[in-house]
Amino acid sequence: MDTIDRKLLALLRKDGRASLSALAQALAVSRGTVQNRIERLTRDGVIAGFSVRVTQADDPHAVRAVMMIEITGQKTLAVIQALRGLPEVHALHTTNGAWDLVAEIHADNLVEFERVLRGVRAMDGVSKSETSLLLTTL
Template structure:
């Protein structure tokens, strides 16, 4: 399941407890962890874990399951951080458009001059340029500044 598609659910206003938060944290570390393994770590039954996962997916707290690949795996990948300024009250509409761009791996709200910060990963410079163009053409985006990430230290 891919995160960020236009059919993405809004977060259901459900109360999440400590077990939900711990389960989500474990799944962030290893989205392929077995229900048995998660139940063992959290000290609850397999059925409890399965029910919680189902509830978290249904309510929109979990949007999908994915892998995290080693950054050195694709040496041609271009990683960057893009700061985005949005005009007026168009932030929600802009966010909705941005979520439809698969290369935007994460999107954050922030304060100060920039309204949003996007983490971008593109397969190469041509695709990176295409993503920048798409973002800059979204109605409501008035300015952006992008920094390519060269190495992780």
């Protein structure tokens, strides 16, 4: 994944229904380039699908969590790239202390949340993680 792919994923996270033309204009590339990249990212499994997200207040089954991640060796950039490709990762932060990264995860339900959790824990370079579900926003 290069810079254009990452920017494209960020735009699609904001608006998964954005037109190819609008995405091309925002990325300063051709419409065909956007279409080819979306097809490649989908084929390679980076884009797992497109879905509708509703606000948490409207969806009692939605799951939000914070995941602290420890990375082994020199794998930080690879892990960051992989995490940025997950639509459920809404924010990613570097941090100091015992943990290398903190990921904010939003999933539609517990089944999807568990799938994301297993996927992150299985990533090459992730040595340890600790996850806390977010219950009530005050």
